[in-house]
Amino acid sequence: MAMKLYCFGESGNSYKAALTMTLAGVEWVPVFVNFFHGDARSPEFRALNEMGEVPVLRDGDEVLTQSGLIQYHIAEKTGKLLPQDHHLRQEVMRWVLWDNHKMSSQAGTLRFLMNFVPEEKRPQEVIRWLSGRLRDAFKVLDAHLEGRDFIVDDVPSLADTACCGYLYYPEPFTFDRKAWPNIDRWLDNVAALPGWKHPYDMMPGRPSDRGL
Amino acid sequence: MAMKLYCFGESGNSYKAALTMTLAGVEWVPVFVNFFHGDARSPEFRALNEMGEVPVLRDGDEVLTQSGLIQYHIAEKTGKLLPQDHHLRQEVMRWVLWDNHKMSSQAGTLRFLMNFVPEEKRPQEVIRWLSGRLRDAFKVLDAHLEGRDFIVDDVPSLADTACCGYLYYPEPFTFDRKAWPNIDRWLDNVAALPGWKHPYDMMPGRPSDRGL
Numbered sequence: 510m511a512m513k514l515y516c517f518g519e520s521g522n523s524y525k526a527a528l529t530m531t532l533a534g535v536e537w538v539p540v541f542v543n544f545f546h547g548d549a550r551s552p553e554f555r556a557l558n559e560m561g562e563v564p565v566l567r568d569g570d571e572v573l574t575q576s577g578l579i580q581y582h583i584a585e586k587t588g589k590l591l592p593q594d595h596h597l598r599q600e601v602m603r604w605v606l607w608d609n610h611k612m613s614s615q616a617g618t619l620r621f622l623m624n625f626v627p628e629e630k631r632p633q634e635v636i637r638w639l640s641g642r643l644r645d646a647f648k649v650l651d652a653h654l655e656g657r658d659f660i661v662d663d664v665p666s667l668a669d670t671a672c673c674g675y676l677y678y679p680e681p682f683t684f685d686r687k688a689w690p691n692i693d694r695w696l697d698n699v700a701a702l703p704g705w706k707h708p709y710d711m712m713p714g715r716p717s718d719r720g721l
Numbered sequence: 722m723a724m725k726l727y728c729f730g731e732s733g734n735s736y737k738a739a740l741t742m743t744l745a746g747v748e749w750v751p752v753f754v755n756f757f758h759g760d761a762r763s764p765e766f767r768a769l770n771e772m773g774e775v776p777v778l779r780d781g782d783e784v785l786t787q788s789g790l791i792q793y794h795i796a797e798k799t800g801k802l803l804p805q806d807h808h809l810r811q812e813v814m815r816w817v818l819w820d821n822h823k824m825s826s827q828a829g830t831l832r833f834l835m836n837f838v839p840e841e842k843r844p845q846e847v848i849r850w851l852s853g854r855l856r857d858a859f860k861v862l863d864a865h866l867e868g869r870d871f872i873v874d875d876v877p878s879l880a881d882t883a884c885c886g887y888l889y890y891p892e893p894f895t896f897d898r899k900a901w902p903n904i905d906r907w908l909d910n911v912a913a914l915p916g917w918k919h920p921y922d923m924m925p926g927r928p929s930d931r932g933l
Binding site for chain 1: 771772773783785786787788789790793794808811814815818819821822823825826844845846847850861864865
């Protein structure tokens, strides 16, 4: 039976799971969560995930949440996107954790505040502050990608499918690809992998559905 | 040879690693990183960790960064603080990721802005916004801890040593223990574990060293 991913198109955290599953060649179907209608905070959804967040993966009887955990579940099940070598595996985990801690959390929130909050309610001081923190993260990633095609050992891994989670979205969030040439090149490398799709072509829901 | 942890007392992320090592019974020594003097951003430190962050663990020839990865390294090496059962291990990882993504990142940053930035430079809108996000995280954790002594399977694990990382510090960061009775009780349970110490008693460096 196909795995089910509770997700929505605008969620970069969902995209990390969706892209990992797609590149690893597993069969999955999306279940649309109407986040902008408050569905992720509903009692029904909380019963599925007490954290009130997408993505959630249902794989048979198993229910998994947190994009990083879903990524590892898929990699362990398929043997894809995770090296065998212990030190390289540690290096993958290091970048998955760094992304969750330092990059996606800033990028996703900044994109939300700059695009999905009504213009008159956007907290400008928070936006400026987050964009500074995101710039610091881009500096680290761009420097790391100098001379590299992929983040760990020059082959695609969960580190790539984590770190790229928010970086293909077209809405402005102070990310100018051309200002970060190594990140720009790496995003092209990831997008050239067989099966790759843009988040809005992989999961239901996009801003134009809401007239944005 | 004892492991070396590059750290400083005010760093809750370092504390997660330090507490994990201490509770797991491994021998380790702290190496003080003078963060408030800019040492974590120096070229020498960047050569050790391109991410420019503590903690960094040196275990023989291995150099590991990101608190979550260090926690896993210790648990795998000692067999402590990580269940054997696959589903319980997944549950531990889920909470470690959630902490990195949703709780410590808000708590650590908020405490920094409210205490270690000169009063006239504190960004009040950012502080209000972060405190709202941190409250959402506390709601999730407090609800989860209802009827539980520890986060996963009612035994101490990396989930606990991750999530408590910033919660014993005395400086104000809009965390009122008494407002979250389950978190309050759980923090007492963690503090009662053999070998537990407060972060300022486990690692060098504390605000009073800088006249705060």
